[in-house]
Amino acid sequence: MATESGYYVPESSKLPLIAATGMGLMAYGAASWVVSGSNTVFLIGAVVMFCVMYKWWSTVIDENMQGLANDQLKHSYVLGMLWFIFSEVMFFAAFFGALFYVRAIVNPWLGGDAAFGMFDNTPTDAAVANNVHLWPGYETQWPVMVTPDQAANGDAAQFVGPDQSMSFPGWDRLLQWLPLWNTLVLLSSSFTVHVAHTALKNNNRKKFLQWLGLTVAMGAFFLVLQVEEYVEAYQHMGLTLESGIYGTTFFMLTGFHGAHVTLGTIMLLIAFLRGLKGHFKSDDQFGFEAAAWYWHFVDVVWVGLFIFVYVLA
Amino acid sequence: MAHGPAKGIGRWLFTTNHKDIGTLYLWFSFAMFLLGGFFAMVIRAELFQPGMQLIKPEFFNQMTTMHGLVMVFGAIMPAFVGLANWMIPLMIGAPDMALPRMNNLSFWILPFAFAILTSTLFMEGGGPNFGWTFYAPLSTTYAPESVNYFIFAIHIMGASSIMGSINIIATVMNMRAPGMTYMKMPLFVWTWVITAFLLVAVMPVLAGAVTMMLMDINFGTSFFNAAGGGDPVLFQHVFWFFGHPEVYIIILPAFGVVSQIIPTFSRKPLFGYSSMVYATAAIAFLSFIVWAHHMFTVGMPIAGELYFMYATMLIAVPTGVKVFNWITTMYKGSLTFETPMLFSIAFVILFTFGGFTGLMLSVAAADTQYHDTYFVVAHFHYVMVAGAVFSGTAAIYYWLPKWCGRMYNETMGQVQFWVAFIGFNIAFMPQHFLGLAGMPRRYADYGLQFADWNMVSSIGAFIYGGAQLMLLYNVIVTIRSGAPTSEAKTWEGAEGLEWTVATPAPYHTFSTAPEVK
Amino acid sequence: MLKRAQALFLSLLSLVVSLPLAGSAAAESAARQLNMPQGVTEVSQAAYDIHMIMMWICTVIGVGVFGFMFYVMYAHRKSRGAVAENFHENLTVELLWTIVPTIILIVMAVPATTALMKVYDTQNPDIDIKVTGYQWKWQYEYIGEDVKFMSELSTPLDEVYGRAPKGEHYLREVTQPLVIPVGKKVRFLITGNDVIHSWWVPDFGVKRDAVPGLFTSAWARTDKPGIYVGECTELCGMGHAFMPVVVEVKEEADYNEWLAGKKAEAAEYAQTIGKQWSAEELMVRGEEVYDRSCSGCHQPDGNGIPGVFPALKGSPIALGPPEGHIGVLIHGVPGSSMQSFADQLSEVDIAAVVHYERNAWGNDVGDVVQPVDVLNYKQSQ
Ligand code: HEA
Numbered sequence A: 001m002a003t004e005s006g007y008y009v010p011e012s013s014k015l016p017l018i019a020a021t022g023m024g025l026m027a028y029g030a031a032s033w034v035v036s037g038s039n040t041v042f043l044i045g046a047v048v049m050f051c052v053m054y055k056w057w058s059t060v061i062d063e064n065m066q067g068l069a070n071d072q073l074k075h076s077y078v079l080g081m082l083w084f085i086f087s088e089v090m091f092f093a094a095f096f097g098a099l100f101y102v103r104a105i106v107n108p109w110l111g112g113d114a115a116f117g118m119f120d121n122t123p124t125d126a127a128v129a130n131n132v133h134l135w136p137g138y139e140t141q142w143p144v145m146v147t148p149d150q151a152a153n154g155d156a157a158q159f160v161g162p163d164q165s166m167s168f169p170g171w172d173r174l175l176q177w178l179p180l181w182n183t184l185v186l187l188s189s190s191f192t193v194h195v196a197h198t199a200l201k202n203n204n205r206k207k208f209l210q211w212l213g214l215t216v217a218m219g220a221f222f223l224v225l226q227v228e229e230y231v232e233a234y235q236h237m238g239l240t241l242e243s244g245i246y247g248t249t250f251f252m253l254t255g256f257h258g259a260h261v262t263l264g265t266i267m268l269l270i271a272f273l274r275g276l277k278g279h280f281k282s283d284d285q286f287g288f289e290a291a292a293w294y295w296h297f298v299d300v301v302w303v304g305l306f307i308f309v310y311v312l313a
Numbered sequence B: 001m002a003h004g005p006a007k008g009i010g011r012w013l014f015t016t017n018h019k020d021i022g023t024l025y026l027w028f029s030f031a032m033f034l035l036g037g038f039f040a041m042v043i044r045a046e047l048f049q050p051g052m053q054l055i056k057p058e059f060f061n062q063m064t065t066m067h068g069l070v071m072v073f074g075a076i077m078p079a080f081v082g083l084a085n086w087m088i089p090l091m092i093g094a095p096d097m098a099l100p101r102m103n104n105l106s107f108w109i110l111p112f113a114f115a116i117l118t119s120t121l122f123m124e125g126g127g128p129n130f131g132w133t134f135y136a137p138l139s140t141t142y143a144p145e146s147v148n149y150f151i152f153a154i155h156i157m158g159a160s161s162i163m164g165s166i167n168i169i170a171t172v173m174n175m176r177a178p179g180m181t182y183m184k185m186p187l188f189v190w191t192w193v194i195t196a197f198l199l200v201a202v203m204p205v206l207a208g209a210v211t212m213m214l215m216d217i218n219f220g221t222s223f224f225n226a227a228g229g230g231d232p233v234l235f236q237h238v239f240w241f242f243g244h245p246e247v248y249i250i251i252l253p254a255f256g257v258v259s260q261i262i263p264t265f266s267r268k269p270l271f272g273y274s275s276m277v278y279a280t281a282a283i284a285f286l287s288f289i290v291w292a293h294h295m296f297t298v299g300m301p302i303a304g305e306l307y308f309m310y311a312t313m314l315i316a317v318p319t320g321v322k323v324f325n326w327i328t329t330m331y332k333g334s335l336t337f338e339t340p341m342l343f344s345i346a347f348v349i350l351f352t353f354g355g356f357t358g359l360m361l362s363v364a365a366a367d368t369q370y371h372d373t374y375f376v377v378a379h380f381h382y383v384m385v386a387g388a389v390f391s392g393t394a395a396i397y398y399w400l401p402k403w404c405g406r407m408y409n410e411t412m413g414q415v416q417f418w419v420a421f422i423g424f425n426i427a428f429m430p431q432h433f434l435g436l437a438g439m440p441r442r443y444a445d446y447g448l449q450f451a452d453w454n455m456v457s458s459i460g461a462f463i464y465g466g467a468q469l470m471l472l473y474n475v476i477v478t479i480r481s482g483a484p485t486s487e488a489k490t491w492e493g494a495e496g497l498e499w500t501v502a503t504p505a506p507y508h509t510f511s512t513a514p515e516v517k
Numbered sequence C: 001m002l003k004r005a006q007a008l009f010l011s012l013l014s015l016v017v018s019l020p021l022a023g024s025a026a027a028e029s030a031a032r033q034l035n036m037p038q039g040v041t042e043v044s045q046a047a048y049d050i051h052m053i054m055m056w057i058c059t060v061i062g063v064g065v066f067g068f069m070f071y072v073m074y075a076h077r078k079s080r081g082a083v084a085e086n087f088h089e090n091l092t093v094e095l096l097w098t099i100v101p102t103i104i105l106i107v108m109a110v111p112a113t114t115a116l117m118k119v120y121d122t123q124n125p126d127i128d129i130k131v132t133g134y135q136w137k138w139q140y141e142y143i144g145e146d147v148k149f150m151s152e153l154s155t156p157l158d159e160v161y162g163r164a165p166k167g168e169h170y171l172r173e174v175t176q177p178l179v180i181p182v183g184k185k186v187r188f189l190i191t192g193n194d195v196i197h198s199w200w201v202p203d204f205g206v207k208r209d210a211v212p213g214l215f216t217s218a219w220a221r222t223d224k225p226g227i228y229v230g231e232c233t234e235l236c237g238m239g240h241a242f243m244p245v246v247v248e249v250k251e252e253a254d255y256n257e258w259l260a261g262k263k264a265e266a267a268e269y270a271q272t273i274g275k276q277w278s279a280e281e282l283m284v285r286g287e288e289v290y291d292r293s294c295s296g297c298h299q300p301d302g303n304g305i306p307g308v309f310p311a312l313k314g315s316p317i318a319l320g321p322p323e324g325h326i327g328v329l330i331h332g333v334p335g336s337s338m339q340s341f342a343d344q345l346s347e348v349d350i351a352a353v354v355h356y357e358r359n360a361w362g363n364d365v366g367d368v369v370q371p372v373d374v375l376n377y378k379q380s381q
């Protein structure tokens, strides 16, 4: 029902309640999955969510095709997407913050060499005592190859550090260094999606589809490389989620990034399929643009990752 | 086009109407307020005397935790989101919220989230028992299994808040009537955009914190375990990066409400409108850089403590600006003291009082003595109960006639105010003394020297709880049989677009945007 | 309407004023304290001073602000015929009430900073004591002296659950207090064994979190002998309210005597390990240890709390070979709240409690577990 101001306020809809049910089932199901190992409820919730999302976005696209969405409504969508991306930035900020805090403060503190200011540097000084009395033998290091647990408890340790890290391996082995390839692939995909965008604006649909398709392929390739990296880490480097704080931060940061790449790739793929069906116009392309912004965001996060997780170690 | 609400229960389940959704939020939050208040009553009943009389210590901890969580996430936040839904489109001349379907989704997530959260109380091992601040490792390695349900409940609650906030931001940025410039927006709208911004910024960080917990509990990571190279204190940094802005998320919309009501009953425009806006923004900004004042006793290096101390003290400046502006608004006005105004005045006094104790807490050397005692409990109930809850109550009395076209009974309103005001102070003033004398918070039992004030405090709490039942009664009686009113402008001194539409507010308003001069 | 409001307000005022008086009539026994204690150390005195400064500044501002507000409420009431003016902006006052509070804050910050410097001045102590928080007791270790012991609540559970009248020192008494000498600078190195606790002695102005895996530090020096009571102030599970801190400050000579006594005790104890204990002796001692250290979780009747703490009655581990049982006590169960008791209980105590658990509440294995068995187990690890 269009209002006189032209802003489309949809009729009541069953979708939100079903979506909330789906989310509730997923949340409850995820918890019982980790608690009791049964994932039935979670899967039911996920299926519900999938159907709702499909239906919901189809509805929005239909409304748009019918011309119900005026410019003002489209601007609401734009705002929605941008602020959503902002919230994602903050999600990553939490994990980057954890990484910085661990590297800059906890690690030297455990290693006993953070004595400054009011401290007196004796073995019973809080700063030094961490190392003398709690974690004897632990040396400040990044990546943490020998955990405090290992240093203090030897073989009885619960947390055993990795044999090898993902850091820069030296110039001679530069080309075997997967993260470098990942970076190249992802950075160029940001470029290709931009080319696609420009092509669409110039109404060059063929070029648009080609470059968008290429972007999707690169996104998928990035994911393949990442899986390869993980397999490598688990099988050959002793680098796992359980191998202390280095493994923890490494997998959590790259893992969440990978999950976002997956999502971004799916969004771009959908845009691609819609493009094939003839959707989007040179001046009306929110669905695609949203995916493209998201893709650029994922890319920027990777740059941060590359610098702080891989290079500066 | 003149389209009424749908019939039957479907109206509420499937609605996309901002007024319906606002109503849903308000009722839901009131229900949660009663639930959280009930938990508080259990706490106060157990603390009535020294010794364990009614419940076991482990259940006491669950009560404390659930009380904090339900009040903060279930009662106060949704209450103000409800007000935002009802009032923002009316105040800025918009036909509805920017994204109406998502609006309904934001609401409906909440019943599921709180159903999951409360169900943990009935699980084997009990519900969350680690405080609403859920410090690791008590909330990870040492937590009951139900913590996993708690984690996912927080996740979807966060999703709800983020979507709700994005909606509010989009509405305010995109849906204002022609002529409604930013600096003409009512202050309630301003405080809400800024709050929404805070929410979008910090809810994801909370999601990050619980995700780290989930990983530490189930997947062997060592974020909060020094053995693996992590640090339990890391949790506190991440939590309070969310948690401190959170307390301003609770209070900023309350500021907004009071900034609407005081001018109305002073019959005089709000004094210092623009400085109010800047002060709100300044508070929001500062709230991001003071988080570690909750951690003065964890053994941070002194440089850190000093920084966080100074930064925290600074918040007194913009907050003071607000207080002074409210009082100057009243100055040389033509004051009347209807129930909303009484609650607003009590808000100003008691909130400021709570602000003063906050300022005392910010002094790190003294916080060594205050930290984790009832002095802190007293501080935050002054700012949150006499702050957020009083202002929420004021808002209900203020806008109820507009919502349902019926006037509440003024005498009953005033009686409720005085019972609430007196009960509140009897309940929480003694907690300052308890804290200073050395009673730690989250204690299921205490030494004999604290017996007297605890008893007084419990009596006050029961009185205050009674006042909430009176509020419920007043609202229901008003809706069902209050004196009908159809004046567009319920209050003589009220200004703003919401007072230009019919009373009760029609189902759809501003289908044609009003012109604001 | 307004008349009534005024009347109500007055009665409220009189109520608030009379409250403290009413309270004091209610109980003469407990000395009631309204304010922060001044305490007996430099740090606690500094905290008290800055607390009072802040309180007075806030009081003065409060009286000014609220006084003005009440005046406005009185003078500019519509019922008195006040007509609203229309001013709503004044840059000068806005600036004034931004700048003046800022200046007040800067003035406050000076003593606040010096006070904090005192708190942090942990350098060059005479004695170092390591304080470790356990669920739900404290361990004190005199670094370099070979003296180490547990300090836990000694109030009987019967008093807590109202089955016995509450004693004078209800929840303020422990098995062994921490002992320190007068006039010496004592540095506390504080850490946690399981979850975060917080070690607080109000009269010392010392409150530091006991974070597992990391140290924090604090210090105290006092000239006043006496017994000072404090609390655990970080939520640490169900026994949070039941792990008080008690510190006894002794004259130096008494302290030295006490320390020597502690060392002799340790030497004496070494002898009892070798001794053969009878089943009856072990049962008696075991029950004591169990009630003190284990019953909080596994419950006095050995039934545990389903879903949280396993029952020991009928437990396969309790009934199986003694090594398994001893092993659980020595190593704890990693990742659960079943901690290692190797540092907390002596060999004798471990043997006794294991023996007790194998033979109590209907468990009847019938064999005898000796302290040497525990010693052998430890050495075999
Ligand atoms: C609505 C919520 C709310 C609000 C608005 C505030 C406001 C403030 N809070 Fe509070 N706080 C909480 C909710 C809130 N707080 C909660 C929930 C906790 C405990 C969390 C937990 O551990 O569970 C807490 C705990 C807490 C602590 C940690 C205590 C501890 O655990 O040891 C501290 C320490 O600095 C603090 C400080 C402050 C300060 C400085 C303000 C300032 O914003 C106050 C500013 C206002 C004024 C100062 C009054 C008005 C000003 C004037 C009239 C101007 C002139 C005045 C002067 C120049 C003095 N708060």
Ligand code: HEA
Residues within 6 Å of the ligand: B033, B034, B035, B036, B037, B038, B040, B041, B043, B044, B064, B065, B067, B068, B069, B071, B072, B076, B130, B131, B132, B133, B377, B381, B384, B385, B388, B389, B427, B441, B442, B443, B444, B461, B462, B463, B464, B465, B466, B468, B469
């Ligand atoms: C905005 C949030 C908010 C609100 C509104 C309240 C409201 C109240 N709170 Fe609290 N509170 C917190 C937020 C809030 N609280 C937080 C965050 C904590 C910290 C938790 C933690 O440590 O982790 C806390 C902790 C806390 C404690 C400390 C517990 C401890 O440390 O162990 C106490 C103790 O007195 C307390 C009391 C109360 C009381 C009496 C009310 C009253 O205002 C409630 C009034 C409402 C009702 C009573 C409901 C209406 C009536 C009924 C449902 C019928 C039954 C009524 C009767 C039998 C009379 N709260």
Ligand code: CUA
Residues within 6 Å of the ligand: C133, C134, C136, C196, C197, C198, C232, C233, C234, C235, C236, C237, C239, C240, C241, C243
């Ligand atoms: Cu230990 Cu609280």
Ligand SMILES: [Cu+2]
Residues within 6 Å of the ligand: B243, B244, B247, B291, B293, B294
């Ligand atoms: Cu804070």
